[in-house]
Amino acid sequence: MLRFIVRRLIITVPMVIIVVSLTWGLIRLAPGNFYTGEKRIPPAIEQNLREKYGLNKPWYVQYGKMLKNTLMLDFGTSLKYEGQSVGSILARSLPVSATLGLLAYLLALVVGVTAGTLAALKQNSRLDYASMALAMLGISLPNFVLGPLLVLIFSLSLFWLPPTRWGGFPSVNLILPVLTLSAVYMAYIARLTRSGMLEVLRADYIRTARAKGLSEREVVLRHALRGGLMPVVSYTGPALAFLIAGTVVVERIFVYPGLGTYFLNACLNRDEPLIIGIVAFISISVLIFNLLVDIAYGFIDPRIRY
């Protein structure tokens, strides 16, 4: 088990290097620069800028510097936002994204698992049809439609909730973004739980459990759910990483100062250190969450050994 974890952690390093190198290459291939704008800069001023940010050094020097920075986990300062270090931007925006993501994740998990389990237990009932219909709607309604729709109803017509902006935690400003963000995950989790549970409920060991005379409650919670949730776990691990690392669309709709907002604008601004920093951060967290999922398998399903 320990060897497995160590091996996986070591692999993380070359993986991250590959990811940031590809990203770096793509930024270089994209035309334009962080300073290009509608008004063209005189060549001499462009020269001054290139001098100031080390852009006139050979590419391998710049690449080497970027790699060194990545390995030291110090990404330097943003090009677009002068005087703001990538580290401070991450430190500031991560809590925003993480709050939004975690809340959406918890909501999706609680509602999704409950609805999915109930639907599986009462297969082909009205409850089953209703929750699966809602889940279908949740999956097929993209968040850039759902978000504005919720804003239209609750902010601009009823004036109950603010339409945008981060208000800290806890605040009413979180309600609409969390709902918007969690909808699709909620729906997926409900469907995954339902199908997982349906499969498990027909398994032999459940029949054994029932035959032992265990109460329905115990059969479901202790035996069926453990097996039935396996697909959910493998789905939600990486999902959690992405949720915490910021969701571009929802953050943009609700004007949240999170990682997603920074990431989108960094790409549009060609803000290289910031892009590299965020990409490195997201890839590290995805790799780590995948590892956690693999470890969790071992606990949930005793049949899995490392």
Add this chain to the structure above:
Amino acid sequence: MSIFCSSKFRLAVGLVALALIIAGCTASASNQQFFGRAVPPRDNTLHYVSGSEPESLDPQIGTGQPEARIYMALFEGLTEYDPKTMAPIPAIAESWDVNHDSSEFIFHLRKNARWSNGEAITARDFVWSLRRGLSPELAARNAYLAYYVKYAQGYNEGGAFVRNKRTGEFLLAKDFKEDAAGKPEEAHTEPEPMANKNADPAAAAQMPKAAETEFHNFIKAPERLVVPAEEKARTKALAADEKIKKAVDAMGGDAEFVAVKKEDVGIEAVDDFTLRITLTQSAPFFLGLTPHQFFRAVPQKTVEQFDKEWTSPEHIVTCGPFKVETWKPYDKLVVVRDPMYWDAANVKLDRIAFYPGDDNPTIMNMYKAGQVDAVLNHTVPAAWLDVVRPMKDYMDAPEVAIDYYQINCKKPPMNDVRVRKAFNMSIDKEALARWRKIVKPLTAFSPEGIFPGYPQPKGDGFDPAKAKQLLAEAGFKDASGNFDPKKFPVDEVGIVYNTQESNRIVAEFIQAQWKQNLGLTVPLKNMEWKTFLDMRSKVEYKGFARSGWVGDYMDPFTFLNLFYTPAGDNGTGWWDPKYVALLDDANKELDPQKRYEKLAKAEAYLIDAQPVIPLYTAATNWVKKPYVKGMYPNPQTLHAWKFVYIENDPAKWDYGVPDMKE
């Protein structure tokens, strides 16, 4: 079972219908006079969406209007923008003198101006600020705005004077200017007190004449030649200019290159409260530049102590009517009235909260819900105009900005002026403007209705018959001499624009016009913003590229200047020394009205060559709540914040666009 009968589908339809019904009911029940809520905030704070996230709180770094709006609260310059006309009004300078040919300015600073830490603001602060802004190490993108100041460009570009070691004499610029050769050097004149309606004339008359100094003797002497200081670049520059190379070679071993230092830039603190700025040319519009963010004062001590981090909220020292209270990037910036400000008694708001915002529907939602009291320009989406425009909080006014298509004049068939003119004439710009609802059709190259007294020339109007005739003359004709669309190489032209809904619909409109009026289907192509800019500035596009220009200052020259050089923002490949001569001639003119007439002549020359297709003068297109007073739809949507206030009495609110007359 068809999808339309499925329960999911019915459910979805039901939900959407419910949403629309709720939206519809409440909209009809709400107050129709204004767009959304109109309840004044209880505290004396203005909530304002200023545009994209500011790049920096350093006024010499941030280049956009979103930043300018914030800088106008935090920093002050020698002058400030008039809230209605954008003309320069006294700020830290209480009055100023201009010399005879507008090439030297003396600013008299007020004695009670202070930084937010209580220290006095003196002429030396302005000298330091401008030198810093121009330093190559800072690499300020706006530095070019100060190139009118003598030797500013030389210093910023890393230039050097050429001196003869033996004689100690410098090469002079006038000996190497092609058009100026043989012209007599104009005599230097001293600034005289100008009639300044905002200052007390008696006080201005008593102002002592600025003292003569060693620096002034240097700066008013004939302009020295500047060549690149760096050797490689210099060799290249010399190789490109036969005349200079000859002169340098003639000196032989005696030639010495003296780097242009920051101390050589034409700005001087004559005493604590007298600032002298010497320009390299006649620039009557220079005063209009002085309120620009690049020319605002920055605090020397703080910048030197904290370097790039001087703008962080715990370090920053400012000099405007407001100072920083909190700053959460991508969230909000709150500024609070600064008691140290020289005119603090007349600052009406306690606080301003600036919110960043890029997405127009989102900004409008914030406005409608009452989260903000006013927003930046260009915020009302085209599809919303029918609803928002009739409201009494809609701000409708022309902007010092134009939209146009630039033409690649290098590539056939567009290198033929007849073809360019034909394409221009076959667009019905009146129809375009009607369809865009808020803009004004444009045939010339400066915005219409912005510069009072400017006799703007008229370009060609809508005339498809003439257009066909011109194209036939250009050789695209059939046997009988009539225009034949099949002969025109339509694959060699195209309209390219940066990906944006509003650009696409304009391009489609123009495409339809050419199809209808010329029978030519010009292909459209959209591109990501930075990719587009890169290609456009290299003049690599075929045919037409979307373009727009926002004036830097309130003078037609800020538009006409685009074609002053073949490089830079020109982007068309068209350049004509005769046009440059016309502009130079106009800027030497002392009488403002005559100068306008000469500029108009230059503009007429430009549009006759048709390197561009002017489309329309933009509109400011924004909204403010009726209780926000002292805020006007001026041509740049930049507001001098100290005049803005919140009016709680509905009788005194603005019902419609406020009175824009002075």
